[in-house]
Amino acid sequence: MSTEKSDYMLLFRGTNWDKELSPEQLQQVVANWYAWFERLKQEGRCSGGHPLQGEGKLVSGKKGRTVADGPFAESKEAIGGYFYLHVEDEAEAVAIAQQCPGLDYGCVVEVRPVADMCGARSRGIELTGRDAVVAGVS
Amino acid sequence: MNPTKTDYLLLFRSDNWYDELPVEELRGVIEQNKAWFERLLAQGQAKAAQGLVRQGATVSQKRGSVTDGPFVESKEAIGGFLLLAADSFEEAMDVARSFPSLRYGTVVEVRPVAQECPSWVRLRELTEGPLASATV
Numbered sequence: 001m002s003t004e005k006s007d008y009m010l011l012f013r014g015t016n017w018d019k020e021l022s023p024e025q026l027q028q029v030v031a032n033w034y035a036w037f038e039r040l041k042q043e044g045r046c047s048g049g050h051p052l053q054g055e056g057k058l059v060s061g062k063k064g065r066t067v068a069d070g071p072f073a074e075s076k077e078a079i080g081g082y083f084y085l086h087v088e089d090e091a092e093a094v095a096i097a098q099q100c101p102g103l104d105y106g107c108v109v110e111v112r113p114v115a116d117m118c119g120a121r122s123r124g125i126e127l128t129g130r131d132a133v134v135a136g137v138s
Numbered sequence: 139m140n141p142t143k144t145d146y147l148l149l150f151r152s153d154n155w156y157d158e159l160p161v162e163e164l165r166g167v168i169e170q171n172k173a174w175f176e177r178l179l180a181q182g183q184a185k186a187a188q189g190l191v192r193q194g195a196t197v198s199q200k201r202g203s204v205t206d207g208p209f210v211e212s213k214e215a216i217g218g219f220l221l222l223a224a225d226s227f228e229e230a231m232d233v234a235r236s237f238p239s240l241r242y243g244t245v246v247e248v249r250p251v252a253q254e255c256p257s258w259v260r261l262r263e264l265t266e267g268p269l270a271s272a273t274v
Contacts, residue, residue, distance in 0.1 A: 009190060011216065013209060018257045023264045030257045048186075051256060052147060056249040057231060064235025064246070072151060072214065072247045079149065079249070080256075082219075084186075090195065094204055097197040108198040110209045112216070115189035 007114035008093035010083040010100075015054050016075040017106040025105075032101035037083065040096065049083035080107075145185070145251035146230040148220040148237075153213045154192070155242040170238035175220075182223065183233065189218040217244075221251075 018026055040046035056070035071078040087093050090113065097109040156164055178184035196209050208215040224230040227250065234246040 007188070008194075009188070009219070011209070015256075018260065023261060026257060026261045026264065030255060030261055033255070033257075050145065050147065051252040051254075053250040053252045054256060056247060057227075057234075058245055058247050059231065059234040059237075060240060060243075060245040062241050064231075064237070064240050067231070070247050071249060072149070072245070073210070077209070079216075079247075081252075082147070094195050094197060097195075098204075100197070103197065103199065106199060108196060108209065110194065110196050112194040112208060113191040115191045115218075 005086045006089065008085040008087060008090070009112045009114060010049075010085060010093070010097055011079050011110040011112065012081045012083075012100070012102065013073075013077050013079055013108040013110060014075070014102070014106055015071070015078045015080040017102060021105065029101045029105065036099060036101060040083070040085070045085055045087055045092075045096065047084050047086060049081065051081040052079060054078075054080075076106075077108075143223040143225060146222045146224055146227070147249045147251055148222055148230070148234055149216050149247040149249065150218045150220075150237075150239075150244055151214050151247060152217050152239070152242070152244040153215075155239070155244070159242075167238060167242070174236065174238055178220075178222070178233065185221040185223055187218065187220040190216060192217070214245075 018029070021029065037046065037049060052071075054071070054075075058068040058070045058072060060066045060068075073079075083096075085093055085096060087096070090111065093111045093113075097111050100107060100109050103109065156167075159167070175184060175187060192208060192212065192215060193206075194208055196205050196207065197203065198205070222230055222233055224233065227248075230248050230250075234248050237244065237246055240246070
């Protein structure tokens with residue numbers, strides 16, 4: 001590889017933006033979405049992704065004793081799926097996000113850089129000058 | 139690969155809880171998280187996991203509208219994810235409950251991965267009618 005690639009995650013927000021579409025519109029947007037995903041994979045810019053089912057649970061509190069029905073946010077903001085990208089920089093990731101076929105219908109795409117290591121571990125190194133974790137969990 | 143397993147996406151939501159911790163406590167929880175993750179890897183449950191930087195951009199409605207930063211306020215922002223292969227939803231929930239950083243306020247969202255895009259399922263129902271979809 002000539003240049004360093006970075007990993008980004010696209011989070012697709014909104015689980016009901018498609019509910020008002022006609023069957024023709026829905027067919028078009030779903031077909032475009034699949035074609036977009038396949039093209040990004042062929043170009044080596046996307047290594048995977050999944051749609052998520054609409055339901056889920058939220059686990060929190062000591063020993064995870066608190067369980068609530070999910071997903072986390074109301075349906076307009078809930079995460080409906082994701083792509084995992086390998087790109088040059090954030091501008092390229094944003095440009096890909098701007099091609100999302102759901103944007104015209106209200107889907108929102110969150111673009112997030114993947115961390116080399118988790119925030120806690122990164123702060124540990126800052127504080128102590130050495131890494132608590134030798135082999136890579138990130 | 140066990141074909142009976144289903145994928146679940148665990149989304150970790152929290153603020154920067156680690157900013158307030160003393161070094162020794164921080165080191166302890168990092169080691170616990172590492173051991174937790176390595177056990178899941180060794181058991182073949184974890185398929186992928188990454189932390190996310192608390193920056194980025196959000197692209198919305200009208201094409202070209204880009205704003206800086208994660209979508210929601212920092213307390214609820216997604217700080218990382220884990221793709222898990224589990225035999226059941228309950229098994230995925232057990233993994234979520236065992237996450238060491240829960241005691242610092244992290245919320246773990248457990249979401250089943252869809253075998254088929256839900257929009258596609260809805261389209262089939264619309265175009266094939268209830269009789270056809272009932273036979274699936």
